[in-house]
Amino acid sequence: MSSDAPGGGGPGEPGPGGGESATAEWYRHFGTVDAPGNSACYAQWSVGIADDPELIRRITEWPYNKRQPLLMLAAARFLGARISSYPAFRGFLDSRWEDISRIVLTRATQTNEAGRCATLLPSLAQIAAAGGRPLALLEVGASAGLALFPDRYGYEYGAGAGVTRLAPAGAAPGTYPVLGCTVTGPVPFPAELPQVVWRAGIDLNPLDVRNPDDVAWLEALIWPEQEFRRERLRRAIAIARDDPPLLVAGDLNDRLPALAAQAPAEATLVVFHSAVMAYLDAAARDRFRGTMSRLAAERGCHWLSNEGHTVIIQADGSSVVPEMDESRLRGRFLLLHNGRPAAIAGPHGQSLEWL
Numbered sequence: 001m002s003s004d005a006p007g008g009g010g011p012g013e014p015g016p017g018g019g020e021s022a023t024a025e026w027y028r029h030f031g032t033v034d035a036p037g038n039s040a041c042y043a044q045w046s047v048g049i050a051d052d053p054e055l056i057r058r059i060t061e062w063p064y065n066k067r068q069p070l071l072m073l074a075a076a077r078f079l080g081a082r083i084s085s086y087p088a089f090r091g092f093l094d095s096r097w098e099d100i101s102r103i104v105l106t107r108a109t110q111t112n113e114a115g116r117c118a119t120l121l122p123s124l125a126q127i128a129a130a131g132g133r134p135l136a137l138l139e140v141g142a143s144a145g146l147a148l149f150p151d152r153y154g155y156e157y158g159a160g161a162g163v164t165r166l167a168p169a170g171a172a173p174g175t176y177p178v179l180g181c182t183v184t185g186p187v188p189f190p191a192e193l194p195q196v197v198w199r200a201g202i203d204l205n206p207l208d209v210r211n212p213d214d215v216a217w218l219e220a221l222i223w224p225e226q227e228f229r230r231e232r233l234r235r236a237i238a239i240a241r242d243d244p245p246l247l248v249a250g251d252l253n254d255r256l257p258a259l260a261a262q263a264p265a266e267a268t269l270v271v272f273h274s275a276v277m278a279y280l281d282a283a284a285r286d287r288f289r290g291t292m293s294r295l296a297a298e299r300g301c302h303w304l305s306n307e308g309h310t311v312i313i314q315a316d317g318s319s320v321v322p323e324m325d326e327s328r329l330r331g332r333f334l335l336l337h338n339g340r341p342a343a344i345a346g347p348h349g350q351s352l353e354w355l
């Protein structure tokens with residue numbers, strides 16, 4: 001499961017209602033499995049918390065879905081915690097515990113990773129080319145909607161002599177983020193970026209790129225040492241701020257049919273999502289699949305699903321993609337186009353293995 005995602009079901013994560021030992025195990029798992037390789041600081045802090053009974057007691061007082069390590073650590077970063085040793089971080093937590101509790105209880109992990117556009121782009125371009133029409137994009141679980149601008153970002157696929165570069169027409173270099181992505185397999189690179197004529201999203205709590213608090217929260221959700229992701233986020237936010245997408249607040253299952261009906265008929269509608277299905281239970285995922293089948297039948301809508309393996313399990317325990325197991329994915333996402341595996345994608349868009 002992506003560490004962006006809520007707990008429950010991931011290896012080492014406690015089930016709802018788990019007590020203090022389950023909380024400690026959650027932080028230990030995050031600190032020893034999820035964080036190393038991404039953030040030495042979060043690895044150290046999280047293991048420190050796991051070994052700190054008083055903090056584990058305080059964290060376990062929060063509702064289950066608020067005990068998630070990334071949420072708590074992001075709240076501390078939002079309030080100004082700097083990269084430091086665990087004892088210094090512990091001092092910071094003691095001095096700001098009430099504020100940390102308030103942030104944890106009012107915010108959620110809503111990491112918005114523009115980098116994921118790099119792994120969605122080849123499929124989007126294929127869809128646009130096949131339909132011979134521009135795209136109408138609708139993202140469910142859109143956060144601030146930064147993945148709704150694949151036509152406004154630059155791309156650098158592969159490295160060295162074999163690199164494929166794409167850039168938005170007419171934009172000055174330096175004004176857009178360039179999304180780097182390693183590639184394996186016969187990725188169908190487009191000659192140019194697809195045209196997007198409509199962009200809309202649904203989120204339980206849409207973040208507003210014009211609201212400084214929301215922007216600060218998006219920055220806090222990026223792991224401390226990943227400065228290149230913060231830079232990418234800032235550039236993507238600048239683009240979204242100039243032309244904010246239509247974002248609707250509510251549950252994706254409740255809002256999808258009416259919002260899809262607003263998409264212009266002369267465009268090919270693509271509904272997509274990344275790192276969202278983990279927030280839905282199996283029944284809600286089934287309901288979503290039903291809506292997608294109807295949208296495909298009624299208006300030729302395409303569906304791109306970019307999610308970890310654990311969330312494509314159906315209510316009866318079977319997998320929608322039985323040929324794809326966890327050992328093949330190794331923590332990456334599976335990209336499905338209309339339910340069929342297209343690629344295995346790095347969770348933040350950093351790699352693309354075309355199938």
Ligand SMILES: C[S@@+](CC[C@H](N)C(=O)[O-])C[C@H]1O[C@@H](n2cnc3c(N)ncnc32)[C@H](O)[C@@H]1O
Pocket residue numbers: 004005108109110111112113114116140141142143144147202203204205250251252253273274275276279280
């Ligand atoms: C980890 S973030 C991913 C955001 C974005 N898809 C991306 O790739 O950057 C998951 C988002 O899904 C939203 N979400 C979770 N459950 C939802 C639901 N039932 N309906 C709408 N949005 C939901 C959350 O609020 C959050 O913003």
